[in-house]
Amino acid sequence: MNHTPSGAEQTSAAASVPEPRLRVDQLTVRFGGLTALDDVSFEVGAGEVVALIGPNGAGKTTVFNAVCGLVRRAAGEIRIDGVSAPSRPTGLVTRRVARTLQGLGLFDSMSVLENVLVPLESGASGRAVGRTSRADATTQASGCLERLGIAHLASRPVAALPYPERKRVALARALVTGPTLLLLDEPAGGLGEEDIDALADVVRAVAASGCSVLLVEHHVDFVMGVADRIVVLDFGRVIACGTPDEVRADPRVEEAYLGIEPAA
Numbered sequence: 049m050n051h052t053p054s055g056a057e058q059t060s061a062a063a064s065v066p067e068p069r070l071r072v073d074q075l076t077v078r079f080g081g082l083t084a085l086d087d088v089s090f091e092v093g094a095g096e097v098v099a100l101i102g103p104n105g106a107g108k109t110t111v112f113n114a115v116c117g118l119v120r121r122a123a124g125e126i127r128i129d130g131v132s133a134p135s136r137p138t139g140l141v142t143r144r145v146a147r148t149l150q151g152l153g154l155f156d157s158m159s160v161l162e163n164v165l166v167p168l169e170s171g172a173s174g175r176a177v178g179r180t181s182r183a184d185a186t187t188q189a190s191g192c193l194e195r196l197g198i199a200h201l202a203s204r205p206v207a208a209l210p211y212p213e214r215k216r217v218a219l220a221r222a223l224v225t226g227p228t229l230l231l232l233d234e235p236a237g238g239l240g241e242e243d244i245d246a247l248a249d250v251v252r253a254v255a256a257s258g259c260s261v262l263l264v265e266h267h268v269d270f271v272m273g274v275a276d277r278i279v280v281l282d283f284g285r286v287i288a289c290g291t292p293d294e295v296r297a298d299p300r301v302e303e304a305y306l307g308i309e310p311a312a
């Protein structure tokens with residue numbers, strides 16, 4: 049007798065197959081007549097750091113926006129922890145995905161700790177809020193500051209901090225709700241070499257702790273040093289994907305970045 053699996057059975061079968069943190073499958077996004085992403089597929093596995101690189105306008109930010117449900121997809125699927133995400137912001141994204149912005153978006157007049165408490169107390173995290181007392185939230189936020197090496201700055205107003213520390217605060221705020229996927233938008237931008245090295249350690253530690261990282265970055269040395277795998281976009285298409293060594297050796301990447309024709 050044929051047996052059609054119920055929804056619950058399908059869910060349980062899917063749960064038994066290890067799913068990547070993020071699966072982007074044949075994603076196409078159009079803005080009017082412009083195809084910003086064209087049949088883009090890649091994955092971010094558990095504990096992985098994946099970098100999305102490519103020239104200006106290649107479609108990197110559009111990938112982030114699509115993962116967050118902020119742009120309408122013309123085609124394709126996005127799965128987060130094995131669950132299909134619709135083309136709009138949902139609880140799935142708010143619970144599991146955190147994102148840092150190039151502009152940081154911190155509240156300058158508030159202290160470091162108060163900034164990191166915001167997602168726990170505002171409802172933005174979609175979890176814990178309402179069930180987390182102020183004391184629990186403070187413990188959670190303080191632990192996050194500790195892990196990022198900025199506990200000593202907890203009571204300082206954000207406005208008084210140098211840029212590298214402000215970036216750390218933005219990272220702490222993104223991580224405080226315990227996401228499973230962190231989207232980092234140009235994390236090395238505006239940092240000096242020393243801070244970039246320290247940032248690479250932090251990013252690797254975040255991934256090792258179980259929160260996979262997808263980052264967009266133009267600083268090639270940082271990307272080569274921190275990423276397990278690199279996805280290269282050009283004109284909305286994936287032109288290369290592999291380890292840093294594989295991508296570095298790929299003539300298509302050199303051509304896209306430097307305009308150098310690959311050898312015939």
Ligand SMILES: Nc1ncnc2c1ncn2[C@@H]1O[C@H](COP(=O)(O)OP(=O)(O)OP(=O)(O)O)[C@@H](O)[C@H]1O
Nearest residue numbers: 079082083084102103104105106107108109110111
């Ligand atoms: N909301 C929008 N409406 C129309 N076109 C858009 C929109 N968002 C992005 N685009 C276009 O889609 C293409 C991809 O843009 P996107 O911002 O994703 O590129 P990017 O790789 O992030 O570039 P950069 O490195 O400069 O930030 C570009 O041609 C851009 O002009």
